[in-house]
Amino acid sequence: MSAGPREPFENPVIEWFDSRLPIFTMMQKEYGVFPTPKNFNYFWSFGGIAMTMLILMIVTGIFLAMNYTPQENMAFDSVEHIMRDVNYGWMLRYLHMNGASFFFIAVYTHIFRGMYYGSYKKPRELLWILGVIIFLLMMATAFMGYTLPWSQMGGWAATVITNLFSAIPFVGDSIVTLLLGGFAVGNPTLNRFFALHYLLPFVIVGIVFVHVWALHVTGSNNPLGIDVKGPQDTLAFSPYYTAKDMFGLAVFMLAYIAVTFFAPNMLAHPDHYIQYNALQTPAHIVPEWYFLPFYAMLRGITFGFNLYILAGIGIIGAALWPVYTKGKALKDPLLGMTIIPAVTDFGQYSKKFFTMLAIAGVVFMLGYFSQTMGLPLPFSKWVLLDSKLGGVIAMFGSIAILFVMPWLDSHPVRSARFRPQFKVAVLAMTASVAILGYIGAQTADAMLFGVIQWVYIGQILTGYYFAFFVIILPWLSVTEKASPMPNSINEAVLQENARKAGAR
Amino acid sequence: MVRHPLSLTAMAVVLLAMPVVSHAAAGKQTPNAPGEETAVAADAASGTSPATSEAADADTPAAETAQGSTEHAEAAHGEYEMDHLNWSFNGIFGAYDRASLQRGFQIYKEVCSACHSMTRLSYRNLSALGYNDGEVKAIAASVTVSDGPNDEGEMFDRPGRPSDHFKSPFPNVQAAKAGNGGAYPPDLSLIAKARHGGADYIHAILTGYSEPPAGKELMSGQYWNRAMHGNIIAMPPPLTDGRVAYSDNSPQTLEQYSRDVSQFLTWAAEPHMEERKRIGIKAFLFMLVLTGVLFGVKKKIWADQH
Ligand code: HEM
Numbered sequence: 001m002s003a004g005p006r007e008p009f010e011n012p013v014i015e016w017f018d019s020r021l022p023i024f025t026m027m028q029k030e031y032g033v034f035p036t037p038k039n040f041n042y043f044w045s046f047g048g049i050a051m052t053m054l055i056l057m058i059v060t061g062i063f064l065a066m067n068y069t070p071q072e073n074m075a076f077d078s079v080e081h082i083m084r085d086v087n088y089g090w091m092l093r094y095l096h097m098n099g100a101s102f103f104f105i106a107v108y109t110h111i112f113r114g115m116y117y118g119s120y121k122k123p124r125e126l127l128w129i130l131g132v133i134i135f136l137l138m139m140a141t142a143f144m145g146y147t148l149p150w151s152q153m154g155g156w157a158a159t160v161i162t163n164l165f166s167a168i169p170f171v172g173d174s175i176v177t178l179l180l181g182g183f184a185v186g187n188p189t190l191n192r193f194f195a196l197h198y199l200l201p202f203v204i205v206g207i208v209f210v211h212v213w214a215l216h217v218t219g220s221n222n223p224l225g226i227d228v229k230g231p232q233d234t235l236a237f238s239p240y241y242t243a244k245d246m247f248g249l250a251v252f253m254l255a256y257i258a259v260t261f262f263a264p265n266m267l268a269h270p271d272h273y274i275q276y277n278a279l280q281t282p283a284h285i286v287p288e289w290y291f292l293p294f295y296a297m298l299r300g301i302t303f304g305f306n307l308y309i310l311a312g313i314g315i316i317g318a319a320l321w322p323v324y325t326k327g328k329a330l331k332d333p334l335l336g337m338t339i340i341p342a343v344t345d346f347g348q349y350s351k352k353f354f355t356m357l358a359i360a361g362v363v364f365m366l367g368y369f370s371q372t373m374g375l376p377l378p379f380s381k382w383v384l385l386d387s388k389l390g391g392v393i394a395m396f397g398s399i400a401i402l403f404v405m406p407w408l409d410s411h412p413v414r415s416a417r418f419r420p421q422f423k424v425a426v427l428a429m430t431a432s433v434a435i436l437g438y439i440g441a442q443t444a445d446a447m448l449f450g451v452i453q454w455v456y457i458g459q460i461l462t463g464y465y466f467a468f469f470v471i472i473l474p475w476l477s478v479t480e481k482a483s484p485m486p487n488s489i490n491e492a493v494l495q496e497n498a499r500k501a502g503a504r
Numbered sequence: 505m506v507r508h509p510l511s512l513t514a515m516a517v518v519l520l521a522m523p524v525v526s527h528a529a530a531g532k533q534t535p536n537a538p539g540e541e542t543a544v545a546a547d548a549a550s551g552t553s554p555a556t557s558e559a560a561d562a563d564t565p566a567a568e569t570a571q572g573s574t575e576h577a578e579a580a581h582g583e584y585e586m587d588h589l590n591w592s593f594n595g596i597f598g599a600y601d602r603a604s605l606q607r608g609f610q611i612y613k614e615v616c617s618a619c620h621s622m623t624r625l626s627y628r629n630l631s632a633l634g635y636n637d638g639e640v641k642a643i644a645a646s647v648t649v650s651d652g653p654n655d656e657g658e659m660f661d662r663p664g665r666p667s668d669h670f671k672s673p674f675p676n677v678q679a680a681k682a683g684n685g686g687a688y689p690p691d692l693s694l695i696a697k698a699r700h701g702g703a704d705y706i707h708a709i710l711t712g713y714s715e716p717p718a719g720k721e722l723m724s725g726q727y728w729n730r731a732m733h734g735n736i737i738a739m740p741p742p743l744t745d746g747r748v749a750y751s752d753n754s755p756q757t758l759e760q761y762s763r764d765v766s767q768f769l770t771w772a773a774e775p776h777m778e779e780r781k782r783i784g785i786k787a788f789l790f791m792l793v794l795t796g797v798l799f800g801v802k803k804k805i806w807a808d809q810h
Contacts, residue, residue: 090776
């Protein structure tokens, strides 16, 4: 995009154009010779895959919109009309419906890649934040799209999710009315959801553009998480990574085609084929699979936050103060009295740290049991945050916390490959999210092996999810010793090639 | 340069496992899963028929999924598992059985259409069952539809045309309920997709009638059906051996009838299934070849890096 010095092109037409608007120069620079670490694995294909899915969603969506009617008495029929009478309408609809799922598969994998290899760390914090914004917008888009067919499941999911906002003190009810365009899900809801569902994907395109721009300023991270030191560490993006990404994309498309054409309703719910009826609540309202982990967190907060629970959280905060501040003391601003002393050696601090965590845990559990099992403790009925608002905070907080991840983890080493403890912690977090997804689809009172309610497991996993970000990441940042790292990407690649040649 | 085959494996796992796991999980709480207690048990538990407790102007069959009773659900703890039949349309090469579809349509026309509408279908769609134009015209002409207003402003009756939608037995939802003891017979155009199990479920309902177990009292207009959620259904057993006369020599049994009509209803809900699978196979094979080629290209380009 810059008007820097320009190499002339041989082709006169291209040269004529490029000397007036240097698009070809830009493409050449950003996607042609763009120096890219030479050691990517296939996790690095998912950005391009996600971009492809975004374009595919927009194209199929626009053609659907040509035949779709956003009116409460006609929406369901118009979707069925698309399925039955519009030429290849069934294909458009199934591509769009399953495309949303595959878009999320791509993006979840992309996010996992970023976490595992530390791509969110300096200097890529802004890149990461833009990614989280895209993720949020995608969720909003998919959620509103799901109500468009005006089905039982879509309409009721909209009811449940918009109602969450009513938990917000003071303004909650007004927000719900604003979202719905009335007091309940109805025609105004459908109209505004359609308008926004049409708009947001283009906003996403805009942010993706900035996301990629930021990427091209910092350059890509890589599986070793070490910086590029010179040209010997990189390859031109084209043809090396265009070829590799095309292959990765093709494999992904195989799965997408298989599901779309052979099992298009695998991820749909039968109630999605029944027209919305405001008077009939379905027995179980389940969101789409990609929302299930967050839905489980929402439902997991079955208890209000009383003084004990808040005290527990406060003690954790105190224990973490030196960790967050890299050892600084906390002084009372008025009296100048030291409340938390400075820490010079976190190895020595660890004993104190874990003791405080244990105390916090006990206090927290006392509060928890007084809330859930009626353990009679003084003042335990004083709830500052009821379970509904608590659940909403947990749900939105679980995503909001991603924004500050680059500052919660300040360990100098990026890749989990050289951080044995972080590796275990991040994989456990990923597993927790997957299990939470399973729990999100269960009925409220479902049991695991008939012995323990899934809800409790969900609470433990939700607790771990937040502990991972708030406690484990900062703690490991100051204590974890990284394993030995190669000196450069090139060295590691040569070693790997030699090892393979030897094995052959 | 597949430096870490692990990442490829991980990709495959994520691709397949994530949705499948949550899907499996979602399947666990199906409204029709046997022995499942539902949230909305209260009104049905009082012993009223699921049908009569239906909300006033329900125009969708959702009521049935939302209703059930703790009492009935407990009875269902006998864990009735519907049979998974070997339908001709199963699998990626599966196709509808035209003869069965025609017999199924005959059953719908002669039995089910007395109570159930199928408004999303037009008579012209029947050509997909193997009927020729003349036959489709004749089928359409066998019903009388109300049309108009004409130039004099009068409504008039005329014989059906292929472009007409299937004629509904009742003019509106209220009339349908009134004619069925308060229970709404749902439109069948989409029923195979609106119930877990699809054709298997419809077959299970049609063959699932029996006397109630000892100690279970049924009110008038209620029937015992092991496949129905809550085991009580307001639809009288529609099919019995010998009820419909087939013109081919297929067995005229309840089992055969219900298979044929289930097949027909599956087609009605998913009329483009065969085309979808055909295109899917082509697209998949094309993609497979392309993937192979791209793999070769990639290997070649990366050869100087190994
Ligand atoms: C970020 C990209 C997008 C996502 C994640 C997304 C997601 C969804 C989802 C989950 C549904 C419900 C599918 C169903 O159950 O049938 C849907 C429906 C719909 N979407 Fe999108 N969409 C995207 C982009 C678009 C765009 C750009 C348009 C139009 C310009 C569009 C138009 C529609 C229409 C008309 C429907 C209703 C018809 C139907 O249900 O198939 N979508 N979308």
